[in-house]
Amino acid sequence: MAAFRRMTFRFIVVEMVLLALASAERAATQVKRGCQSECEGVQIPYPFGTTPNCYLSEHFFINCSSSTAFLSHSNIRVTNIILNGSLHVMKLVARDCYNKNGTQASYLTTEFSLSTFNISNTRNKFTVIGCDSLAYIRGHIGDRYYKAGCMSFCNSSQYIQNGSCIGAGCCQLEIPKGLSDVRIRAHSFENHTNVSDFNPCTFASVVEQSQFNFSSSYLLNVSERLPMVIDWAITRNGTCKEANNSSGHICGENASCYKPDENDTSVYLCRCKEGYDGNPYLPHGCQGI
Ligand SMILES: *[C@@H]1O[C@H](CO)[C@@H](O)[C@H](O)[C@H]1NC(C)=O
Ligand SMILES: *[C@@H]1O[C@H](CO)[C@@H](O)[C@H](O)[C@H]1NC(C)=O
Ligand SMILES: *[C@@H]1O[C@H](CO)[C@@H](O)[C@H](O)[C@H]1NC(C)=O
Ligand SMILES: *[C@@H]1O[C@H](CO)[C@@H](O)[C@H](O)[C@H]1NC(C)=O
Ligand SMILES: *[C@@H]1O[C@H](CO)[C@@H](O)[C@H](O)[C@H]1NC(C)=O
Ligand SMILES: *[C@@H]1O[C@H](CO)[C@@H](O)[C@H](O)[C@H]1NC(C)=O
Ligand SMILES: *[C@@H]1O[C@H](CO)[C@@H](O)[C@H](O)[C@H]1NC(C)=O
Ligand SMILES: *[C@@H]1O[C@H](CO)[C@@H](O)[C@H](O)[C@H]1NC(C)=O
Ligand SMILES: *[C@@H]1O[C@H](CO)[C@@H](O)[C@H](O)[C@H]1NC(C)=O
Ligand SMILES: *[C@@H]1O[C@H](CO)[C@@H](O)[C@H](O)[C@H]1NC(C)=O
Ligand SMILES: *[C@@H]1O[C@H](CO)[C@@H](O)[C@H](O)[C@H]1NC(C)=O
Ligand SMILES: *[C@@H]1O[C@H](CO)[C@@H](O)[C@H](O)[C@H]1NC(C)=O
DSSP states (O other): OHHHHHHHHHHHHHHHHHHHHHHHHHHHTTSOTTOOOEETTEEOOTTOBSSTTTSSSGGGBEEOTTSSOEETTSSOEEEEEETTTEEEEEEEOEEEEEOTTSOEEEEEOEEEOOTTOEEOTTTEEEEEEESEEEEEEEEEETTEEEEEEEEEEOSOGGGOOTTOOSSSEEEEEEOOTTEEEEEEEEEESSTTGGGTTTOOEEEEEEEEGGGOOOOGGGGTOOOSEEEEEEEOOBOSSSOHHHHHSSTTOOSOTTEEEEOSSTTOTTOBEEEEOTTEEEOTTSTTOEEEO
């Protein structure tokens, strides 16, 4: 009985070691050989990488030099890279804040360029918080210029409805498809003088909708950064159709390409074929399951 237990135990130990090896191998297949797979707890799968030999192109550069994962040359903090084309980030919130006597206390305009990536139009909203507030968002959709604004008023925090952005304390706009290169400015009409007791600032940012639930407490202050989702895709080496041919192939073995947006033929993503799992962007990233 004891011998049997010992054997079973040994078997389990061996199995655990094998499992550990298998998962180490799986983790190793997320990056190119010799590349950093993590930056302060954020996994960096290929095509993303922290050095030129580790990423596909400059767009996929993650700057980990200050032990924070910044996207390319921006000050956007990356929190999660998903291989199906989503990049979860924390973006600085634009603000315009006043002292009770109406003099400006602080002001921050935010600006960021996503090169070939776009702000997700389905997952984010342009969000303005304040009771004497006006904010603008401007950017580019391809070559086209885009500018829009949102206003929000209230004269008491008692009239605020938690959970809804209806222009009283909080105002939201949809994001147009294909927006990148964004600049956000926050302003006030009367320096928040009539509302200074409960709302000294106007705040504005592009915010991930599923992570945002407006509350009157936001009128006092919000975090320095709020979550946002970026859509990424591969723009190199031709269309999806061409990528599936042998030449100019980015997707690896046992992987195929697909268009994240049926109407945009200039970009594509890769995924492992059925029965395979791993990183479809690496030559041998997809392994049988
Ligand atoms: C990476 O970020 C640091 C500061 O966080 C900056 O000094 C450095 O220039 C950046 N590197 C590149 C290549 O952009
Ligand atoms: C990517 O996968 C996550 C779940 O892992 C899902 O929530 C998200 O909607 C997917 N995104 C796209 C663009 O398919
Ligand atoms: C307004 O208030 C700020 C901070 O309370 C103070 O530093 C500043 O001197 C005041 N300005 C005037 C003109 O009273
Ligand atoms: C409001 O603030 C602006 C600076 O943003 C300042 O130029 C202006 O004099 C202020 N107005 C009042 C009434 O304090
Ligand atoms: C807010 O404005 C409404 C309409 O102008 C007014 O009836 C109400 O008394 C105001 N409330 C406060 C707290 O100033
Ligand atoms: C938002 O918060 C309110 C309470 O403040 C709650 O009733 C509502 O269900 C929340 N909505 C979401 C989507 O979490
Ligand atoms: C971003 O949007 C532009 C303009 O619509 C489009 O040409 C480009 O392919 C999009 N990029 C991605 C990664 O989807
Ligand atoms: C702010 O207060 C002043 C004086 O109480 C009043 O004249 C003005 O209409 C108020 N502004 C707003 C936007 O309520
Ligand atoms: C809204 O939520 C805050 C806490 O997040 C709470 O202090 C406030 O009383 C709530 N307001 C209403 C109208 O429910
Ligand atoms: C508001 O929040 C920011 C970021 O969390 C913080 O730096 C700042 O001190 C806060 N301001 C106040 C008045 O609490
Ligand atoms: C993609 O195209 C570039 C030139 O545009 C070429 O240098 C590179 O080898 C191609 N990559 C693949 C995997 O074919
Ligand atoms: C593609 O374009 C067609 C026609 O303009 C439109 O009905 C459809 O919703 C678009 N698909 C996506 C994913 O945007």
